[in-house]
Amino acid sequence: MLDNIPILSLLLVFPLIGAFATLMLGRNPKAARYIALAFSAITLALTVLMLFNFQLSSAMQFEEKYTWISQLGISYHLGVDGISISMVFLSSLLVFLAILFSWDVEERTKEYMGLMLMLEVGVLGVFMSLDYFLFYIFWEVVLIPMYFLIAIWGGPNRAYASIKFFIYTHVASLIMLLGIFALVFTASGPLGGLNFDMLDIMTVSGSITGLLSTAIFFALFFGFIVKMPMVPFHTWLPDAHVQAPTAGSVLLAGLLLKMGSYGIIRICVETFPGVTAEYQVLIAAIGVLSIVYGAFACLAQTDLKKMVAYSSISHMGIVLLGISTLTELGLAAAVFQMFAHGLITAVLFMTCGMFQHKAGTREIPLLGGLAPKLPILSTVMMIGFMASLGLPGLVGFLAEFSVFTATYDAFGTWVMIPIISVAITAAYYLWAMQRSIFGNLTTKIDTEHLHDSYWFETVPLAVLIGFIALFGIYPKLIMDLIVPSISALSLFGVI
Amino acid sequence: MIDYSALYPEIILIVFAALLPAVHLIARSSRALAGVSLVGIGATIGLELYFILNNMLPLADIGGPSTGLLRLDIFAALFALVFLSVAFFVVLTSARYVEKDRHQAEYYALIMLGTAGMMITASALDLITLFVGLELASISTFALVAFRKKDKRGAEAATKYLIIGGLSSALSLYGISLIYGITGTTNLEGINAALAALPSGLDAGTLLAIGLLIAGFGFKVAIVPFHMWAPDVYEGAPTPISGLLAAGSKKMGMVLLFKVFLVALIALKADWQVLVGVLAILTMTVGNVVALQQTNMKRMLAYSSIAQAGYMIIAIAVATQYAVTGSIFHIATHAFMKGGAFMIVAAMTYVALGENVSDYKGLAKRAPFIAFSLTILLFALAGIPPLSGFFSKLVLFSSAVDAAQIASQNWMIWLAVAGVLNSALSLYYYVRVIRYMYVEKGPTEEKIKLPLSMTVAIAICVGATILIGLWPDPVINICSEAAKALLPGLT
Numbered sequence: 006m007l008d009n010i011p012i013l014s015l016l017l018v019f020p021l022i023g024a025f026a027t028l029m030l031g032r033n034p035k036a037a038r039y040i041a042l043a044f045s046a047i048t049l050a051l052t053v054l055m056l057f058n059f060q061l062s063s064a065m066q067f068e069e070k071y072t073w074i075s076q077l078g079i080s081y082h083l084g085v086d087g088i089s090i091s092m093v094f095l096s097s098l099l100v101f102l103a104i105l106f107s108w109d110v111e112e113r114t115k116e117y118m119g120l121m122l123m124l125e126v127g128v129l130g131v132f133m134s135l136d137y138f139l140f141y142i143f144w145e146v147v148l149i150p151m152y153f154l155i156a157i158w159g160g161p162n163r164a165y166a167s168i169k170f171f172i173y174t175h176v177a178s179l180i181m182l183l184g185i186f187a188l189v190f191t192a193s194g195p196l197g198g199l200n201f202d203m204l205d206i207m208t209v210s211g212s213i214t215g216l217l218s219t220a221i222f223f224a225l226f227f228g229f230i231v232k233m234p235m236v237p238f239h240t241w242l243p244d245a246h247v248q249a250p251t252a253g254s255v256l257l258a259g260l261l262l263k264m265g266s267y268g269i270i271r272i273c274v275e276t277f278p279g280v281t282a283e284y285q286v287l288i289a290a291i292g293v294l295s296i297v298y299g300a301f302a303c304l305a306q307t308d309l310k311k312m313v314a315y316s317s318i319s320h321m322g323i324v325l326l327g328i329s330t331l332t333e334l335g336l337a338a339a340v341f342q343m344f345a346h347g348l349i350t351a352v353l354f355m356t357c358g359m360f361q362h363k364a365g366t367r368e369i370p371l372l373g374g375l376a377p378k379l380p381i382l383s384t385v386m387m388i389g390f391m392a393s394l395g396l397p398g399l400v401g402f403l404a405e406f407s408v409f410t411a412t413y414d415a416f417g418t419w420v421m422i423p424i425i426s427v428a429i430t431a432a433y434y435l436w437a438m439q440r441s442i443f444g445n446l447t448t449k450i451d452t453e454h455l456h457d458s459y460w461f462e463t464v465p466l467a468v469l470i471g472f473i474a475l476f477g478i479y480p481k482l483i484m485d486l487i488v489p490s491i492s493a494l495s496l497f498g499v500i
Numbered sequence: 501m502i503d504y505s506a507l508y509p510e511i512i513l514i515v516f517a518a519l520l521p522a523v524h525l526i527a528r529s530s531r532a533l534a535g536v537s538l539v540g541i542g543a544t545i546g547l548e549l550y551f552i553l554n555n556m557l558p559l560a561d562i563g564g565p566s567t568g569l570l571r572l573d574i575f576a577a578l579f580a581l582v583f584l585s586v587a588f589f590v591v592l593t594s595a596r597y598v599e600k601d602r603h604q605a606e607y608y609a610l611i612m613l614g615t616a617g618m619m620i621t622a623s624a625l626d627l628i629t630l631f632v633g634l635e636l637a638s639i640s641t642f643a644l645v646a647f648r649k650k651d652k653r654g655a656e657a658a659t660k661y662l663i664i665g666g667l668s669s670a671l672s673l674y675g676i677s678l679i680y681g682i683t684g685t686t687n688l689e690g691i692n693a694a695l696a697a698l699p700s701g702l703d704a705g706t707l708l709a710i711g712l713l714i715a716g717f718g719f720k721v722a723i724v725p726f727h728m729w730a731p732d733v734y735e736g737a738p739t740p741i742s743g744l745l746a747a748g749s750k751k752m753g754m755v756l757l758f759k760v761f762l763v764a765l766i767a768l769k770a771d772w773q774v775l776v777g778v779l780a781i782l783t784m785t786v787g788n789v790v791a792l793q794q795t796n797m798k799r800m801l802a803y804s805s806i807a808q809a810g811y812m813i814i815a816i817a818v819a820t821q822y823a824v825t826g827s828i829f830h831i832a833t834h835a836f837m838k839g840g841a842f843m844i845v846a847a848m849t850y851v852a853l854g855e856n857v858s859d860y861k862g863l864a865k866r867a868p869f870i871a872f873s874l875t876i877l878l879f880a881l882a883g884i885p886p887l888s889g890f891f892s893k894l895v896l897f898s899s900a901v902d903a904a905q906i907a908s909q910n911w912m913i914w915l916a917v918a919g920v921l922n923s924a925l926s927l928y929y930y931v932r933v934i935r936y937m938y939v940e941k942g943p944t945e946e947k948i949k950l951p952l953s954m955t956v957a958i959a960i961c962v963g964a965t966i967l968i969g970l971w972p973d974p975v976i977n978i979c980s981e982a983a984k985a986l987l988p989g990l991t
Contacts, residue, residue: 179920
């Protein structure tokens with residue numbers, strides 16, 4: 006049915022047109038909202054259409070390839086397999102919901118909506134590119150709208166946070182770019198000329214050995230773990246999150262962090278399975294460090310949003326731990342955790358944003374006993390926290406459980422360290438909940454005029470919670486997409 | 501009968517330059533003069549394009565086969581196009597910028613003569629021709645910098661520029677004379693052959709000559725430590741002329757370095773390669789670090805130009821055809837990026853907005869097109885994809901990675917590392933301007949209206965920056981042809 010339609014290009018074109026249409030036609034906030042929502046809805050619809058036409062196999066599908074810069078062997082090459090399509094779905098979904106959630110943004114609405122759509126172009130591009138060059142371009146394109154989202158609509162310290170985010174991740178990308186150069190030039194020998202194609206390079210990457218392969222691997226790996234972000238390269242994240250507007254945080258945590266872990270699976274692991282296996286323990290250690298450090302840092306936070314930001318570091322650590330097991334289960338669970346974290350963290354950041362909006366503060370000590378006043382918001386927050394701490398039956402549990410099972414297979418009883426941190430996770434969530442929505446009603450803020458969730462807040466949250474429950478109970482829907490592509494990874498041929 | 505067709509482009513320019521004072525007698529308006537200049541420049545661009553598109557290059561050398569003085573090959577034509585495009589938008593912006601000044605005919609005539617000088621250096625085959633072109637360009641720009649002689653800053657800048665320029669000419673001339681003494685020829689190819697035939701390589705005389713040439717031409721390109729003059733001069737000169745210096749005259753300096761080091765002195769490559777590499781890293785780092793603290797737009801752009809020159813010199817240190825392709829490509833893209841940025845500063849001065857970065861606060865509300873254009877140009881300068889500056893840096897830096905894979909040249913990887921780290925550093929001061937324009941609130945929200953000619957000049961630069969970014973293939977092809985024409989001997 007989709008044989009002759011360049012569906013992946015359409016997925017990039019619609020948000021792009023949408024961005025320009027919003028900027029040009031969004032004369033008043035209302036028009037801007039509807040235009041942006043319409044275009045993100047079209048993109049989401051196309052994604053769903055693509056999902057229904059996706060064959061459950063490991064093959065790259067809906068591929069498009071055109072020569073772009075012949076001199077340098079660069080092509081416009083797009084394609085999706087099970088790993089990327091789940092991320093593409095997550096992206097279209099989250100952007101659509103984030104736009105809906107931002108319905109009450111009155112300040113420079115058209116720019117806000119336009120930037121969200123531009124961000125969608127970049128993120129989708131990263132997940133669909135099969136050419137290193139194209140990949141890098143989309144990777145960098147993502148930075149610009151996010152920079153503006155933080156810098157214009159952010160909190161009081163936005164100037165510092167936005168530029169820190171921009172430069173920190175830009176430096177990491179540049180080091181990744183050096184790695185890409187080295188990889189492409191080394192591969193140009195066996196490939197008989199410059200060629201930036203990921204799949205072609207993958208076929209010859211086995212011939213790169215020794216120090217060179219390690220150096221290239223770590224240049225790329227560095228670019229990715231800064232984006233994820235892993236301790237000790239995480240310091241940009243709390244700043245960026247705390248200052249970013251709510252929808253910005255949702256996309257930052259929900260999608261941008263996934264770009265890092267996606268890159269590790271798609272590029273580092275696929276291209277250098279040997280090096281990955283050699284440094285397995287180091288990668289696992291970075292993951293565990295992030296899990297534990299993130300969890301402890303959460304305990305110390307008084308700002309709800311900052312706590313959620315640190316919890317992202319912890320949960321992305323689980324992704325890296327899953328990858329480091331180098332088992333089918335571990336990698337599949339890592340991708341599933343990426344998906345799960347995208348859904349859950351979106352709920353968490355939305356609730357944080359709503360607290361800020363309604364109560365005027367996110368400081369836990371100032372809140373308290375708000376559940377009767379804000380029943381919907383409090384319920385949603387509870388479900389979100391439960392999902393995030395790994396309550397069985399919700400999507401987070403399954404992902405974490407599988408990662409820990411795989412970790413036990415790969416590293417034995419060392420799994421105790423990350424598992425203990427799960428207890429800490431439960432502790433900080435429950436504690437935060439107890440202090441903010443239960444107990445006696447706070448007197449430190451004005452609680453007379455609290456307005457519970459508006460429709461445009463309730464709908465995205467309800468959709469997200471629906472998916473969290475659905476995939477928690479019936480994970481097969483997503484796992485069926487992921488597993489064939491994971492099983493086909495070249496990695497398992499090597500180790 | 502000598503075939504002078506290789507000089508036709510320069511001849512057209514010079515004829516038009518000579519015509520301008522006469523026009524001034526009839527039509528005493530800046531716009532008429534600018535119009536005539538634009539016709540002249542446009543005609544020259546047309547001729548160059550005609551040569552390129554009909555595959556007529558290289559034209560017959562002027563001065564005979566072994567003692568050639570001038571050759572219009574694809575390298576020269578490409579650089580001529582860069583210089584002419586710069587002249588084109590500088591004149592376009594000047595049409596309104598200098599409308600209240602005196603001596604307008606001379607102003608436009610000097611721009612055209614300077615451009616002709618730059619074009620001559622690009623086609624020179626001989627040190628003497630090279631020097632003639634250099635002097636023609638230099639003397640014209642000395643006068644242009646001093647154009648507003650009543651302006652104190654302008655006068656100071658002009659004096660400084662004249663003295664430094666004179667010193668740099670003297671140094672390079674001394675270097676040239678030493679080279680002539682050692683090799684007995686001023687022909688670039690001939691020098692290389694003579695040096696290659698020398699028995700024991702380097703002696704003190706040759707070393708001194710190389711040092712003098714680096715210093716002399718280094719002043720022109722503003723390589724660290726010969727860069728001190730550039731920010732003062734760019735700041736004091738009329739802003740369109742600052743653009744001409746940064747986007748045109750500086751590129752001529754690069755041509756000089758290419759011709760002298762990669763053609764005449766390539767036999768001694770091993771002796772100067774590391775030195776040039778160190779200078780490249782030093783230049784980009786100092787340029788960027790100092791740019792971080794600038795509050796004046798013109799000074800910031802001047803330091804950013806110094807840094808960009810550092811990137812371009814990488815190609816000389818690496819000395820491969822691919823690297824030179826990258827450098828030429830970067831020179832072409834930089835002409836539009838930096839030229840455009842200076843034109844915007846000129847336009848903002850014209851509408852009486854200050855030159856300080858903080859004067860740009862809230863510009864996005866007051867002049868959306870200008871703010872958007874400056875954002876694009878600054879992002880391109882920082883090397884954010886998919887704009888033209890990203891692609892040219894990509895080719896340039898990757899050439900160093902490429903060359904580093906040869907065992908004995910492992911150190912070249914540091915050129916690429918320094919390049920990318922510097923790009924990241926530069927992002928800070930570029931983004932600061934963008935932040936002022938979009939994030940901060942300005943004192944007023946009153947709309948700014950710009951003259952059409954300035955808008956067109958800016959639109960040309962921004963258009964080229966975006967288009968080359970999206971469709972770099974043809975430009976890379978022609979740059980690669982140019983690198984081949986310049987360096988048939990290198991790989």
